[in-house]
Amino acid sequence: MNFSNPTVVVFVVYIAAMLGIGLYAYFSTKNLDDYILGGRSLGSFVTALSAGASDMSGWLLMGLPGAIYLTGLSESWIAIGLIIGAWLNWYLVAGRLRVHTEVQNNALTLPDYFTGRFDDQKKILRVTSALIILIFFAIYCASGMVAGARLFETLFHLPYQTALMLGAFATIGYVCIGGFLAISWTDTFQAGLMIFALLLLPIVTYMSLGIGAEEFTAIVESARPHAYDFVSNLSFVAILSAAAWGLGYFGQPHILVRFMAVKSVHSIKIARRICVGWMGLSMVGAVLTGVMGIAYFNSFDVNPESIFILFSEHLFTPWLAGILLAAILSSIMCAIDSQMLASSSALTEDIYRAVFRKHASQRELMWVSRISIILIAIVAIVLAYSPSSRVIDLVSFAWAGLGAAFGPVVILSLFWRRMTAKGAITGICLGALSVILWRLKSGGIFDVYEIIPGYIIATVGIIFVSLVDKPASEAVLSQFDNAWKKIRMTA
Template sequence: MSVSNPTLITFVIYIAAMVLIGFMAYRSTNNLSDYILGGRSLGSVVTALSAGASDMSGWLLMGLPGAIYMSGLSESWIAIGLIVGAYLNWLFVAGRLRVQTEHNGDALTLPDYFSSRFEDNSGLLRIISAVVILVFFTIYCASGIVAGARLFESTFGMSYETALWAGAAATIAYTFVGGFLAVSWTDTVQATLMIFALILTPVIVLIATGGFDTTFAAIELKDAGNFDMLKGTTFIGIISLMGWGLGYFGQPHILARFMAADSVKSIAKARRISMTWMILCLVGTCAVGFFGIAYFSAHPEVAGPVTENHERVFIELAKILFNPWIAGVLLSAILAAVMSTLSCQLLVCSSALTEDFYKTFLRKGASQLELVWVGRAMVLLVAVVAILIASNPENRVLGLVSYAWAGFGAAFGPVVLISVLWKGMTRDGALAGILVGAITVVVWKHFSIWGLYEIIPGFILGALAIYFVSRAGSPSKAMVSRFEAADEAFKAGH
């Protein structure tokens, strides 16, 4: 195993700490609400950092720096789109969803919320939304496992197959044991580690390449187009990258953080903390890829691994420029990004299978202890399927993420956004929105129409389907009065 011991020791300590947090959370997990939503007890700091960390998966430290390293600043449109989308999600959805889920049967999951909000007694809305979650999240989980495998492969010289299991094992362990509280507490630690790595690394790369003037001169010498935000882009290309921001409205693992906040009063403070964290992380990750161009053009003798796979730019810079102990901490930040997102996704899949299939259709009278253990079994099941999908070493992290992100953004985004803003929305409108959004993404992706990112047509057509189908019917008086009561509670607490 080609690794200096300090890096290995740092990794082991970090993983052990995360599993320990899982066991601490285990002691606070008494029922399914605790396992799925932490008993709605998250304060503003944990809500903020957990929402951020669960969003920023391995692509933050691998996919995005790699894209900037390859193509220059023209790839940074994705970061701008994400910042705008995340801010609007906090502003329009976070507080309202927290209140609406409480007023609609104290819903624990998105399918649960849709069922209660739209009085869907047939179970159709719950089943379809749970199936969408399982399909797209299993792909999303696979992307996290690929990122973890790449990290273990390049850090410890493991084979890809061994690295797959090594990378996934720790995350599965603490999610299995501690559920939502473990995931949220570990997310807070992981968010802190990620921002430390993404502020420190570009500063050290900049010093190593001789400061701003020398670094920018070297980047310009390599290709002056690296500074051009419009290089190689088209109008459709920029719209596609900015379109990533639309995905926020429909990501179940991020929306679960809003649902778990201790009160609507925590949301405004959480928004400020989360957006500051996110902007610093995205600026840092773009800087790593950008300054990496200068470093590796000045040191071509160590550029081999990055030339072979550009998504390794952060890993290689950390290994080359830092003391092995510090490098171990920085590389743990990639593991943190992978683990924080993967754990949330495993938990959302588990909650969909447990709450929306097992409890609703198979065992209505199941005890809380039974449901928690079924939830744990489902974590293992989804993890194994995701590992099988990830077993193809040709997988690229950003490609897998973009498909899953689009699926959720288009299927759930319009439904969630409109359901918390418009009292006239109906059950049939919600069904139409989910189906049209999800089908549009699959079809658009398959045919690659105009090269436009599939989330954009999916989101627009899903929203139109909701509006027109809802206008053809009308919500019940009980639905309208619940919506209005929740809206009043939101305004009172905001």
């Protein structure tokens, strides 16, 4: 690696800044509540941008522009589904989950919330939820590791395994040191960097072409005749499967935890507008980057997912290119850091303390959480170690698994008083299992994205088992009613 290269210098400074933020967060972290949820002290701005950035990953700057470059606007259905899903998640779930988790003895994690909501004395629901989180997040983290390795491999001409280790170290450092505050603050900074890059690049590219709108449109349509057609060569199943990505939001622990950590319910309305606005502008920038790529690179043989990288190197000075390329690293790190902490929280709070060390000290729990992050990172590195690993396959599988396992349970637990612990356990297991089994099949009906059957099967299972099960205890019902009284008061 050449340290006289401006791009290398920018990357080194950027990583050092993230570690610095992690160190600063370390001194603001006093107990496990601070480490896992930041002491429920996040304001609207940080909550919004950290929640938005944490689920985008390298797909936003590499995958989406590349897909648009190859096919055109018909690849926008995933983006459309994600924006709608994110808005509904903020509107339906955020405030209610914040209140319910506070009523349930200030639950720190999603399994912790399920335990309180359904009075899970045997801890079956808690441990089952934690294990499913660990399984799918290991796959999710591996996808981020692969994307980071690809970036370092391409830019600095490093061997894949070396690039993998470098990318992993960059993220593990500040997460391990500073916990939730570190990832929230770094994600906010990184979200700003990402939207700056995505809005700047299409504008500069269009200006560099030096042509009018009509000529630009003609060039794009000449290279991709159906570039502006949203349904070109797409079946109803393909459109439905792409848009169904939005369902995943309701079950992503690393996103839901942001709602649990917000300072108050009153902050959520502002945060929703900021987050969805950020997502919308960022995705518009990503789509425009792909369209610009059709006009700019149509006569070249390029890797579609490298469009953003190529633009950065062709149109900007090395220093500014380094900043734009750091935005790609930002998008990758935003996803990995949240997933690592959510996995660590499940290990520490829902397995280590709940099952083995109920009276462990806060200092002990924080160190267990830090060690858990390192162990999770090692597992993710092992899964990502093969250069043949594909990012999109790993992401889609993990997103569907978490979404189907927890989405129906979260939604029904917040709105349906009659839901029981057995119904919740059934829904989690059926959602996860149906995604895994559906993934093994192909052709015909099995071409539908597995999150759709996962949601349907889990929801039916929850409702059926809860109705045939005996009603929850009066204490559980009373807590549910108390939460809804607070929700109505804050509406």
